[in-house]
Every structure is written in structure tokens, then in C-alpha cells.
């Protein structure tokens with residue numbers, strides 16, 4: 001019995017005291033907005049041959065309104081025509097892939113090597129991000145018999161702010 005009561009004092013009493021006295025800070029604190037940033041894509045030294053595209057996402061699932069930030073560093077490129085970046089709904093990606101009319105949430109056409117940073121708002125949904133070096137999309141390749149391959153780094157983050 002003595003052992004049991006010692007056990008009670010040592011193990012059970014402290015949490016019991018905490019329950020009874022409470023934790024004043026957590027009760028009186030006002031609700032604070034919290035910002036969540038998630039890395040969606042972190043890719044580096046990706047090689048993309050002419051007549052190919054690269055699709056990111058399984059797809060990318062967004063469950064709250066937020067902002068997408070894109071950092072694209074085009075490191076090697078012959079600058080003969082424009083590489084494309086698309087942020088598409090799953091449905092529009094299928095139209096893109098089938099060379100049908102489609103619309104994009106965000107689109108960039110890039111002719112020169114260098115760093116490109118842009119952001120845009122996003123609603124809940126399922127999306128793909130596509131880097132396109134093919135005749136799909138809105139820019140064509142040059143069809144000169146030479147493989148214009150691109151080498152790039154890509155970092156994409158999603159930020160949402162919610163108060164609760």
C-alpha cells in the first residue's frame with residue numbers, strides 16, 4: 001500500500017494539480033492568425049528535352065484558399081523559342097495533353113535564361129504544374145533537327161493564412 005501511495009504522489013498528483021489549476025496563458029490568449037507554408041515542388045538541375053513536358057503533382061491538392069509562389073531558374077537554354085510553365089486544373093491538364101483547347105490558372109512563356117519569380121492566388125482544388133518544351137500549349141518548338149534541351153531549378157510553395 002505504501003508503494004502505491006508513493007506512486008500516486010509521484011506520478012498522478014502533478015498532472016492532477018495541473019488540471020485543477022489550469023494553464024492561464026492558453027485560456028486568455030486571443031485567437032491569432034497562423035500562416036502555413038508548404039513546399040509543393042523542390043526540383044533542381046532538371047533536364048527537359050525538346051518535344052517533352054514534365055508534370056508535377058499526383059496531383060497537387062489544395063484544401064484552403066491561398067497563394068502559390070514560384071521560383072524558376074532557367075540555367076541552360078538556347079533561347080530559340082519560348083519554354084512554358086502552366087498551373088492547370090486536372091481537367092485542363094487533360095485538354096493540354098490531348099492538344100485540345102484549355103485554360104490555365106497561371107501561365108508564363110520564357111525565352112531567356114535567368115531567374116523568374118511570380119505568385120498567384122489559388123482556390124481549393126486539384127492541380128498540376130507543367131513545364132513544357134513541346135508543341136503542346138501555346139508556344140511551338142523550332143523543329144530544326146537540334147534538341148533544344150532546358151536545364152532548370154524549380155521551387156514552388158503554397159501559403160495559406162487562417163485565423164482560429
Ligand SMILES: [Ca+2]
Nearest residue numbers: 134136137139
Ligand atoms: Ca509548348
Ligand SMILES: [Ca+2]
Nearest residue numbers: 143144146148
Ligand atoms: Ca530544336
